[in-house]
Amino acid sequence: MVSNHRLQAALTEIKEIARVDLMLYTEKGKMVTGTCEPQHEMTEAVIQFAQSMADSQMVGWYHFYKVLVEDQLEYILLVQAKGDESNVIGRLAVCQIRTLLSSYREQFDRNNFMQNVVLGNMLVVDMYNKAKKLHIEQAPRVVYIIDVEGKKDGLVMELVKNLFASNSRDFVTEVDERSIILIKDVRDKESDEELEVLANMIVDNLHTEAMVPVRVGFGNRVEELVDISRSYQEARMALEVGNVFYAQKSTMSYQRLGIGRLIYQLPVSLCEMFLKEVFGEEIPDVFDEETLVTIQKFFENSLNISETARQLYVHRNTLVYRLERIEKMLGLDIRTFEDAMLFRIAMMVMSHMDYQKSLTEEKMS
């Protein structure tokens, strides 16, 4: 529901215009917010007024008003009595707060609805009926997941909401404590490049404003509400595949996962079998930093020894020696295409297994 901060802002704004103090209480007599502290203890008076049939009443130096939304009592507003106009001001303030609460309630319902759609928690028939009721139209949409390193705070959410606040067709919500979900209406974004640009924009904005490391994954464009959960699953997978295989990238599109897409879906038992086939019973422990960098650079240069040696600032013979040492340890001559490919895939499979292992450990703890 509406935060106390928002209510406080609304009351302060009214006070700035009308120069009258206002206070908001719950029906149980607890003060929520206000532009001043009450001069007397008001709890009892507020409870009595809440239980009475009256919509408004004057008690001592204050006008009391009930703030009702859809016939349900939400708050009691106290307005400092200062001449005839304070009653008018009080009524206008009630009206203002009621509108604020209604719009937030509707927004809350829409967000709640979208959360259920994203998680696939709704029957299709209910989904379309509810969408109609909440004025949510069919449109091409893409789900973006913004993954915040560590635990996200309110600031990140606030920034994302503000970035997309002007478009009521977009939804910003959250389903866990690490990530923020943006369901973006993309009818104005025809190409996949534009979707990528949007992902980069989110990353750059959050890096600039919130100063937290973030990664963004996004799924495919979907046309129907019912498919939004698919786009969400795709975005989730893009992020996870990116985490495992493409750590240097801060945005990941489901459409561009490369071979990581295939390896990510392999069951652990199959991976173990494959690694056993490549390395034998025991995986050799040769993956120190120097070895990894040598192999990576060798692959980057399409198995060209001279160019790799030049880029590593080592003599050609030193590189050949290193590659021979790797061959002895692994039983793979990565100077040949077949073995290089096998090794590359084996490395990716190992990354995948490490990730799965860390997930299992996380769940256990």
Added chain:
Amino acid sequence: MASLSLKHIKKVYPNGFEAVKDFCLEVEDKEFIIFVGPSGCGKSTTLRMIAGLEEISDGELWIDDKMVNDVEPKDRDIAMVFQNYALYPHMTVFDNMAFGLKLRKVPKAEIKAKVEDAARILDLEKLLDRKPKALSGGQRQRVAMGRAIVREPKVFLMDEPLSNLDAKLRVQMRSEIAALHQRLGATIIYVTHDQTEAMTLGTRIVVLKDGDIMQVDSPQTLYNEPDNLFVAGFIGSPQMNFLDAEVVVNGDSVTLKFGENSVVLPESKAKAVKPYAGKTVILGIRPEDISDYPRFVSEHPECVCKTKVTGYELLGSEVLLYYSLNDTAMTAKVDSSTPARLGDEITIAFDVAKIHVFDKETEQTITH
């Protein structure tokens, strides 16, 4: 403002990808440092490590006299301007600039003063009530800069902030950023892949390639005295011409031979090239140091070649002539009064004082 010290900074990803290798750099207070290099050279990764958005695998990062490797990004007192930056569409320019401060609970009066001050610096005072859609591209970029300025950081980090602007606006914004640096007296680290941007903005330029620093120097030194083949080719447009040449030594005289042509090196360069006798080196010469102007040809008899024009591009006051020497495509940037046209046989000369010679194996310069 602040000084920065990057000591043997490294970034290696878990898969072995080495994005930045042994990066060492001292940035003085109020310096405007440019990181330039082709895509994937590690310039943005280095910037993100300075910002704290990327973990440093090895090495030390100091801001003033404090090591900040483990300091949270928000506590490093830096501000960033990125390439894909967007303004909040529903907020005015004032609110856009104030938003970050509001979220950090800075008092209202202080926010107002800071925003107005930044608006004055950026010449945005009259636009404070406007929404982003009512601004031009350049004005939006200035607002983005304003959001960084209001934070009054020790260091500004800018990652290709102009690359989404059109060419004309980029030129205009370039000079505005240069002026801004003067007015703020700020320490700025600026990343770009555009060598013109680097040359016009930086007090010093760091040229990067494959995560390695190729050279750190002033724009003028990088242009006149490149340390290696990469810097020589990367800095300057059109890029430097390169030719394989054989070193022929005859007493104190050193000649570089390429096909039927040769160039006698001046004494200053000859001494350094002499040990390469009989070997092949790479001769480098900038297009603007080659001319077909008859007086230039007669004044530079050390290297006169005959060739045929295979391409002609009029740039206005200058002309680019394309031709080949010893089967290598070459370019000369000559005065537009040249009578040479496509298909013409021409005589050109090199300004031998401006010749660069590189070791073919290490690609490092030999001549300075």
